Amino acid sequence: MIVAERKKIQDLLEIVKSHKKLLVLGCGTCVTVCLAGGQREVSIIASALRMAAKLKGQQLEVEELTIERQCDNVFIEQAAEAIQRNDAVLSLACGAGVQAIAERYPSKPVYAGLDTSFIGILEERGIWTEKCAACGQCVLHLYGGICPVTRCAKHMLNGPCSGSREDRCEVDPNRQCAWQLIYKRLKEIGQLDRLKKIKPPKNWSRSQSGGYRTILREDHRV
């Protein structure tokens, strides 16, 4: 899932200061699961904004709404009336959701209420960890299901480096060395020989070079 964090209340207030009527729009998918932009967070942030605005003498009316998914036109439709009756939208979705709303309503200012952080998982209650860099060419099959691009601080495809100490990363001793994990996992599944092969440099043209990426599926076009 996409993991995000809320911005500070005073920063949000600064972002929306030129507006009198604001819609705080939540998203019921990834950001709900990572406790950043779901219905509950919409309610908290809306109340916090109302109070902070009052304390600063700013006139601000805040409406709350959460839709199932902001990155999908079908669901965006449900927010149409609320968006129309407000001066601006503070979207508590990931960057994709914010842009989808902005594209759909070109005359309405749409702002991001969250900082979208990474693609990750819930490691344990209250801890989310990055697992995927969306690099465009997955190499997980070569490394026992552990991604060196994301989890090695040096993104090494032919590791480990000489800096790891007792399975800890030299960049941050609180982190496990991804390459130690890869070695242990490949040994466990009997695929250590994969490490004997030197991997050529990765094709980064499928990552973030040359602007945004698109995927075209002719079989699904209408």
Next chain:
Amino acid sequence: MKPEVFEPKIIAFCCHYCAYSSADLAGSMRIQYPPNVRIIRTPCTGRLETEYFIKAFENGADGVFIAGCLEGGCHFVEGNICAKRRVNYTREMLEEIGIEKERLRMVNVSAAMGRPLADLIIEMVETVRKLGPNPVKLNGSSKKESRL
């Protein structure tokens, strides 16, 4: 004529298994505590969310007081520890908003602590009295205001 003393309105979320019983005990023992607190019984302080505290302030509470079981004594094992973390998070958020964090406080008591609970309530009322009314109430009006 005496100057009017500010009487704060404080929402007290009290756990059914400890603080609510100790407030009851305080009553049975004829121990006085200020009538500034509005007690809300909760099944466990672990049931409380940041949203509850924020909404209480938005609706005009001058303070929010949370009383849970002693650490290690929660009926649901760790509900009071969860509540403590949420209270700490909300205190930081209150500071971001511009509200004094001292207006939100969590204490731990057992069901037998009638006197200590009354003392803690008196302390909380005095703290909030010194801070004055909830600043949100003083700055302009809103339809949501003064629902207490």
